[in-house]
Structures are given as structure tokens and as C-alpha cells.
Amino acid sequence: MGKYVLKRIGLMIFTFLIITTICFVLIKMLPLPAVKAMGRDVKLILARREAMGYNKPILVQYALYWKHLLHGDMGLGEQMYTGLEITDVFFTKLPYTVIVNLYSILAAIPLGLLFGIYAALRKNQWQDHLVSTLVMLFISVPSYVWAFLVQYLLCYKTGWFSLTVASRETTEFFSWAMFTSMFPAIVSLGIYTIAGLTRFTRAELSEVLTGDYLLLARTKGLTKTQAVVRHALRNAMVPILPMILGEFIGILSGSLIIESIFAIPGIGALYVQSVNLRDYNFFMADTVFYTLIGLASGLVIDLSYGFIDPRIKMGAR
Amino acid sequence: MNEKFYEQYKDIPADKFKKRETTGKLADKKLATKPIGSFKDAMIRFRKNKSSVVAAVIILLLLLYALFIPLISPYDVTFRDGYYKMLLPRSETFAFLGWDGCKVQNETQAGYDYLSAIGYELNDSAVKEVRDVYQDANKGTTFYKLYVDSYDKVGFIFVDLTEKEYFALQDYQNQNDVQIIYPMPANYKTEFIAVSNGANLWYELADDSPANQGLSAHHDDEGNPIFVANYHTSSNPNRAKYDSKRIEGDNGGADGETWYTYAVKNQSGYRCRVLYKEYYHYTNGFYPNHLLGTNQHGQDIFACLGYAARLSFLLAISVSVLNFIIGIVYGAIEGYYGGAVDLILERISDVLASVPFLVVVTLFKMHLADKVGPLISLLFAFVLTGWIGIAHRVRTQFYRFKNQEYILAARTLGASDKRLIFRHILPNSLGTIITSTVLIIPGVIFSESMLSYLGIISLETSGLTSIGTMLSNGQAYVSTFPHIIAVPAVFISLLEISFNLFGNGLRDAFNPSLRGADE
Numbered sequence: 001m002g003k004y005v006l007k008r009i010g011l012m013i014f015t016f017l018i019i020t021t022i023c024f025v026l027i028k029m030l031p032l033p034a035v036k037a038m039g040r041d042v043k044l045i046l047a048r049r050e051a052m053g054y055n056k057p058i059l060v061q062y063a064l065y066w067k068h069l070l071h072g073d074m075g076l077g078e079q080m081y082t083g084l085e086i087t088d089v090f091f092t093k094l095p096y097t098v099i100v101n102l103y104s105i106l107a108a109i110p111l112g113l114l115f116g117i118y119a120a121l122r123k124n125q126w127q128d129h130l131v132s133t134l135v136m137l138f139i140s141v142p143s144y145v146w147a148f149l150v151q152y153l154l155c156y157k158t159g160w161f162s163l164t165v166a167s168r169e170t171t172e173f174f175s176w177a178m179f180t181s182m183f184p185a186i187v188s189l190g191i192y193t194i195a196g197l198t199r200f201t202r203a204e205l206s207e208v209l210t211g212d213y214l215l216l217a218r219t220k221g222l223t224k225t226q227a228v229v230r231h232a233l234r235n236a237m238v239p240i241l242p243m244i245l246g247e248f249i250g251i252l253s254g255s256l257i258i259e260s261i262f263a264i265p266g267i268g269a270l271y272v273q274s275v276n277l278r279d280y281n282f283f284m285a286d287t288v289f290y291t292l293i294g295l296a297s298g299l300v301i302d303l304s305y306g307f308i309d310p311r312i313k314m315g316a317r
Numbered sequence: 318m319n320e321k322f323y324e325q326y327k328d329i330p331a332d333k334f335k336k337r338e339t340t341g342k343l344a345d346k347k348l349a350t351k352p353i354g355s356f357k358d359a360m361i362r363f364r365k366n367k368s369s370v371v372a373a374v375i376i377l378l379l380l381l382y383a384l385f386i387p388l389i390s391p392y393d394v395t396f397r398d399g400y401y402k403m404l405l406p407r408s409e410t411f412a413f414l415g416w417d418g419c420k421v422q423n424e425t426q427a428g429y430d431y432l433s434a435i436g437y438e439l440n441d442s443a444v445k446e447v448r449d450v451y452q453d454a455n456k457g458t459t460f461y462k463l464y465v466d467s468y469d470k471v472g473f474i475f476v477d478l479t480e481k482e483y484f485a486l487q488d489y490q491n492q493n494d495v496q497i498i499y500p501m502p503a504n505y506k507t508e509f510i511a512v513s514n515g516a517n518l519w520y521e522l523a524d525d526s527p528a529n530q531g532l533s534a535h536h537d538d539e540g541n542p543i544f545v546a547n548y549h550t551s552s553n554p555n556r557a558k559y560d561s562k563r564i565e566g567d568n569g570g571a572d573g574e575t576w577y578t579y580a581v582k583n584q585s586g587y588r589c590r591v592l593y594k595e596y597y598h599y600t601n602g603f604y605p606n607h608l609l610g611t612n613q614h615g616q617d618i619f620a621c622l623g624y625a626a627r628l629s630f631l632l633a634i635s636v637s638v639l640n641f642i643i644g645i646v647y648g649a650i651e652g653y654y655g656g657a658v659d660l661i662l663e664r665i666s667d668v669l670a671s672v673p674f675l676v677v678v679t680l681f682k683m684h685l686a687d688k689v690g691p692l693i694s695l696l697f698a699f700v701l702t703g704w705i706g707i708a709h710r711v712r713t714q715f716y717r718f719k720n721q722e723y724i725l726a727a728r729t730l731g732a733s734d735k736r737l738i739f740r741h742i743l744p745n746s747l748g749t750i751i752t753s754t755v756l757i758i759p760g761v762i763f764s765e766s767m768l769s770y771l772g773i774i775s776l777e778t779s780g781l782t783s784i785g786t787m788l789s790n791g792q793a794y795v796s797t798f799p800h801i802i803a804v805p806a807v808f809i810s811l812l813e814i815s816f817n818l819f820g821n822g823l824r825d826a827f828n829p830s831l832r833g834a835d836e
Contacts, residue, residue: 142810275773
């Protein structure tokens with residue numbers, strides 16, 4: 001087991017190195033944008049470029065890049081947030097993304113599990129058909145269409161919620177005002193998670209429920225609730241829990257489109273801005289971040305199977 | 318056995334043979350039905366799934382829409398109209414259902430006067446109905462709830478024509494007996510700040526200052542405006558070389574000397590006041606009719622959607638075909654040869670799959686978009702990582718089948734690797750592969766719309782539009798003109814739902830373990 005984990009982590013680092021190297025080379029092949037900043041920032045940026053070895057061969061630059069990266073230094077914003085440390089900007093933006101996603105999955109997980117379990121227990125009855133149809137609808141229709149609808153209904157038509165997220169200057173991150181201002185975004189994000197989880201739970205649980213050992217559990221005298229909670233649910237959770245874990249890691253990267261529609265100043269907005277303004281330092285930082293998140297969630301999901309269900313031997317032939 | 322033994326069976330005469338069966342009855346049963354292959358079986362089971370069939374029909378209709386609307390619509394993406402912007406959907410056939418391009422809007426007295434005056438000269442006012450009159454309790458101002466036609470609201474405009482164009486327009490009027498040029502208002506020189514279009518202020522105003530929003534000078538007791546024509550007049554009946562149709566009532570006045578002025582000369586030619594609907598007909602050859610309205614650039618949404626859908630389908634189908642080919646070849650090599658080949662190829666696809674898709678798209682855009690165009694660079698980005706899923710499926714299928722006995726038999730009979738791969742193993746897994754290939758299409762369309770919406774890619778040029786572009790165009794008007802965003806949103810929702818249902822149906826149909834489950 002330990003060997004398998006180490007092997008997976010080694011592979012992950014290997015993949016990460018390759019991807020960042022390719023991205024680094026591709027970015028360096030692009031013409032270097034001129035410094036458009038004003039005043040003091042120009043000197044600052046030029047000095048930092050010198051320190052990053054912009055005038056040296058690409059291999060030296062690459063080595064310097066890693067040296068800086070390992071010290072948590074991603075460079076300075078050149079086209080946006082000019083003259084500011086990228087790491088600082090990044091960590092002021094990250095909480096917005098994390099909070100919106102955290103609220104939404106905290107609400108979505110219990111609801112998704114509940115609907116899924118309910119539908120599985122009422123399989124092929126009208127309740128199941130209703131839930132399945134709704135799930136189909138919520139999964140198929142693109143998330144941004146739901147977001148437009150939510151925005152139109154909650155923000156414009158009724159005017160219950162504000163269009164923008166509350167400012168950090170006026171309120172705390174975990175305050176009621178922040179929550180209500182983020183509410184439409186939370187709903188839009190949650191819809192999709194609930195639907196996905198419901199579908200998954202329903203499929204897994206209804207498969208487990210047909211198992212022979214459940215029949216045995218009933219014949220030995222367990223009530224239906226006991227059989228479902230003690231036997232079926234625990235087994236159905238084996239694939240469901242890793243998925244939930246994946247969702248939790250996914251909250252870091254968030255959803256670009258929802259952030260864009262509801263004007264949440266998170267890292268998604270940072271990425272879109274960096275692409276449109278061609279700020280390569282920000283772009284590199286975002287790429288490194290998204291790649292890491294993707295790799296880490298894959299790793300955690302794979303490894304968690306072994307921890308959740310000891311019968312699954314990781315890396316066994 | 319020796320030669321002699323065979324010798325005795327040579328050259329047997331025909332009469333020595335006897336028919337074994339004479340009654341015409343065969344002991345074996347003849348096949349009562351035609352044999353059913355796996356594909357035919359899948360089709361039969363697919364047809365039983367009603368929701369999937371409906372979804373397939375909807376997909377077909379959307380495809381036909383994308384194919385034929387660009388061909389038959391008088392509008393295209395390059396068609397932009399500066400005045401008929403943000404028109405509401407209107408259908409002449411279904412106007413009675415409320416699909417009439419009209420909208421309820423609240424106006425002050427000045428707004429009411431302005432809108433009623435438009436088309437008053439033609440007995441076809443832009444205000445179709447006054448729904449309600451109410452007082453604002455705080456300020457004591459009166460508000461009108463009006464049902465206004467978004468087409469007629471444009472009314473009249475000033476156009477600057479060269480002398481040639483001006484005479485051509487007059488000739489057109491004479492030949493077709495339509496009134497396009499109308500008399501100039503008396504205060505045509507005033508730049509009305511609040512009212513964008515001074516050409517509609519043809520009546521006596523409460524004051525002639527630039528700040529006037531259209532308030533009429535005369536009202537009846539109930540507040541309805543009374544319009545008194547206030548045209549620019551002249552003693553010369555042919556002023557500005559106007560020699561064409563005149564509006565009713567323009568007969569030189571009581572003294573026979575005051576004629577309405579239809580145009581004024583300026584540096585480049587003539588400025589005249591035209592009825593935009595007729596002028597539009599004159600320049601384009603047809604009257605404006607937008608089934609789904611227009612957007613903020615004055616583009617017809619119905620036609621644009623056709624063009625956008627065509628682009629999306631084209632992109633998505635090319636991507637899925639390319640992914641299908643690459644995925645099959647790659648997956649077959651991995652699965653069939655296994656061992657070190659598999660290990661290396663699998664590592665490569667692992668690394669590729671770990672690159673965030675957004676980053677791929679962005680890098681392709683930065684490097685290639687200027688050289689080969691945004692569409693091709695997007696296609697490359699989709700193909701770069703898109704085939705991995707299919708390759709993975711193919712690989713799994715190969716591992717399942719390659720050690721089975723019938724493959725061994727075929728190999729013993731001397732079948733080549735190529736033959737084994739493409740004739741013996743691949744057909745087994747074709748069902749699932751086709752299903753996942755089909756399901757690439759909605760994925761690509763969704764991703765394109767999302768990326769365009771975010772502005773990471775831009776497929777918008779003067780002659781090109783995409784679903785994502787249409788969505789992002791509409792985003793600013795969600796509250797005021799929701800139809801601009803609703804049309805592409807409904808289209809893509811319908812598409813995604815249909816493809817999902819269709820894909821589910823296909824998957825079940827190609828899944829042999831479900832055979833006979835529903836009977």
C-alpha cells in the first residue's frame with residue numbers, strides 16, 4: 001500500500017513537471033510583451049525580469065523559474081495588478097472562490113444524497129421517475145443557462161439579491177451579508193452538484209439494493225431501514241465518498257463561468273483576465289495551480305478507495 | 318490408401334446417383350425470419366426507447382435548422398441594421414398569440430406624446446394600446462402604461478443622400494406610388510438631446526429647446542396629445558428639387574404659397590426625412606420581419622442562430638470524427654500490443670489528460686490563432702486531448718477480447734495483426750465507441766459556447782458568429798431584452814437534453830447485457 005502511494009505520488013510529480021515544462025517553453029516562445037506600467041512599477045518589473053533571467057538562455061531561465069517557484073515567488077503582475085506580487089494577489093482572490101464553492105457543496109451534498117437515496121428506494125415508482133427526469137434536466141441544460149435563469153429571477157425580476165458580491169472592505173468572509181450576496185451563485189453552482197450526486201447515488205444504491213446479501217439481511221429479521229442503513233448504504237458509499245472528496249478538492253479551482261456571470265472576484269476571473277490581457281506571469285501561475293489541483297484530486301480519489309474499503313487492494317495485480 | 322481405391326470412384330455415371338429425398342420436405346427447419354446482426358438488434362431496441370427516438374428527431378430538426386436556415390433566410394450574419402436594433406420577436410402568422418414584437422412600457426407624458434406621434438401621420442401609431450394611466454403619489458406626475466410596437470417605434474429618420482440617390486428615391490416613389498420622403502419638421506436644425514431621433518418631432522412642441530423629450534404643445538382634457546403639424550414650409554413648391562409624391566394636406570395652404578419642404582440641401586447632397594420602414598424596404602427589397610427579434614447590432618437572431626448552429630455542428634462533428642479515428646488507432650495499438658508499448662503510450666496519454674483543457678485552449682489560441690485562424694486552433698485544442706477517452710475505451714475492449722479463443726483461432730489460421738484488430742476485435746466494441754463519439758458533439762458545443770462566453774476564445778468576425786458569442790452578446794441585456802440571450806440559451810439547452818437522451822438510448826441499445834431485459 002505504502003509503496004503504491006509513493007509510486008502514485010512520484011508519477012504525479014513526474015506528470016506535473018512535464019506539463020509545467022511544456023507550458024513554460026510554449027510561453028517563452030511567445031514574444032515578450034512590452035511593459036506598459038507607469039512610474040515606479042516599470043523599474044520594479046524590469047528589475048524582476050532581470051532577476052528572472054529574461055536576458056539569459058532559456059535553460060537558465062527555466063532553472064531560475066523553479067528556484068523562484070519553490071520559494072513561492074511567481075513574479076510580478078505586468079499587465080494587470082502591475083507591480084504586485086502574484087502570490088499576494090492570488091491569495092486575496094482564492095477565498096472568494098473557496099467560499100462560494102464551499103457553501104454550495106455543503107448544501108448540495110446532503111440534498112444530493114437524500115434525493116438519490118429516496119429515488120433508489122422508490123425505484124420505478126413515480127417518485128423515482130420524477131427525480132430522474134429532474135436530474136436529467138438539471139444535468140443536461142448547461143450550468144450557465146441555469147445561472148442566467150437564477151440571475152434573471154432572483155436579481156432582476158424580484159430584486160431579492162444584489163448583482164455583485166459584497167466587498168471585502170465592508171464585511172467579513174463568513175458573514176450574513178457575504179452569504180446573501182453570494183446566494184445566487186451558490187444556487188447556480190449547487191444545482192449541478194445536487195443533480196450529479198443524486199444520479200450517482202441512485203445508480204450505486206439501486207445496484208447494491210439488488211444484492212443477495214440484502215435479501216439475507218431481511219430474512220434474518222432486519223427491518224428495511226436497518227438493512228438499508230447498515231448494509232446497503234455503507235456499500236453504496238464506497239464509490240460515492242471518493243466522488244465527494246473530489247468535489248471538495250474541486251472547490252479550490254471553482255467554476256469559471258459561474259464566477260464570470262455573478263462577477264465573483266475569484267481566481268477564475270483572474271485566469272480569464274490574464275488570458276485576455278496576456279499577462280504571462282499570471283497565466284503561468286494559474287496553469288500551475290489548476291494542474292496541481294487536477295492531479296491532486298485524481299490522486300486523492302484513487303487512493304481514497306483503498307482507505308474507505310479495505311477490501312480494495314491498491315496497486316494489487 | 319492406395320491409388321486403386323480412389324480409382325473405383327472415378328467417372329461414376331449419372332444414372333447411378335439417386336435423389337435421397339423425393340417428397341420435397343427438408344428435415345432441417347428453414348429460417349423463418351431474416352438473421353439479425355448486432356447493429357440491427359441495437360436499432361430495434363433503440364426504437365423501443367421512445368424518449369431517445371424523440372430526442373433523435375429533435376436533433377435532426379436542429380441539424381436541418383442549421384443547414385437550411387442560412388440558405389433561405391434573407392438575413393445573414395453580416396446584415397446589421399443601425400435602427401432596427403433590439404427588436405422583439407414578431408411573427409405575422411402568430412401575432413394574435415402575443416408574438417407581435419410589442420412590449421408594455423411605462424412612459425411619462427412626454428414619452429407618451431413622442432411615441433403616439435410616430436406614425437400618427439399614417440394612422441398607424443407606434444402606441445398600439447394605452448393599458449393604464451396612473452399618478453405617481455410623490456411627485457404628482459402622470460405615467461402611462463403603453464403597449465408599444467418595437468418596429469414602429471423607430472418611425473422616421475433623417476438621411477443624407479447624394480443628389481443621385483435623392484433623385485433615384487424620388488423616381489422610386491413616383492413609380493411605386495409609396496410615400497417614403499416626408500416633410501421636414503420646422504425645427505429640424507435643433508439637436509434634441511433627450512430624444513435620439515429628432516425626425517419624429519414633426520408636431521408643435523411645448524417648447525423647442527433641445528431638452529424637450531417630445532412633449533406636445535396641445536393636450537385634451539384627458540391628457541391625450543393633440544398633434545398640430547409643424548412642418549418646415551416654403552413658398553417654392555419644388556424647393557430642394559423635390560418633384561414627387563406629397564403627403565395629404567400639402568396643397569399650398571390657403572394662399573397657395575406655403576408648401577411643405579421635403580428636403581434641405583447640405584454640403585454633400587440632400588438631407589431628407591424618410592419613413593424608415595419604407596426606406597428599409599427600398600434599400601433591402603423586403604420589409605423587416607424578425608421571427609426572433611434582433612440583437613444590439615441589429616442582426617437577425619433567427620438567422621444568426623442558424624449560422625451559429627452550423628458553425629457549432631461543423632466544429633463538433635469534425636472534432637468527433639478526428640477523435641474517433643485517433644482514439645481507435647491509439648487505443649488499438651495500446652490494447653493489442655500491450656506490454657512496454659502500452660506502458661509508454663499510456664503514460665503519454667496520462668500526461669496529456671492531466672493538462673487542464675482551458676490551458677490547452679489558451680496556449681493554442683496564443684500560438685496558432687493568428688496563423689491559422691481561431692476556428693482551426695480551437696479544433697486542434699479539442700482534438701489534442703479529446704481522443705483520450707475513446708482510446709481508453711478501445712484499450713479496455715482490446716484487453717477483454719484479445720485473449721479469447723476465437724482470436725486465437727483466427728491467428729492460427731494466419732490472420733494478420735491488422736486483420737485481427739480491425740475485423741475481429743474492433744467490431745465488438747464499436748457500439749460503445751460510437752456512443753462515446755456521438756456524445757463528444759454536445760460536449761464540444763457546450764465547451765465552445767462557454768469559452769466564447771468567457772472571452773477566452775473569440776469566434777466572432779463580421780461574417781461569423783457562434784452560440785457562445787450570441788450568449789455573451791445578450792449578457793448585458795438580461796434585464797431589458799432577455800430574448801437576445803434566451804434564444805441561444807434555449808437552443809443549446811434543447812440540444813444538450815436531446816443529445817443526452819439520445820446517448821442514453823444508444824448506450825442501452827448497444828449494451829448486449831440489457832438484451833431482452835424489458836420484454
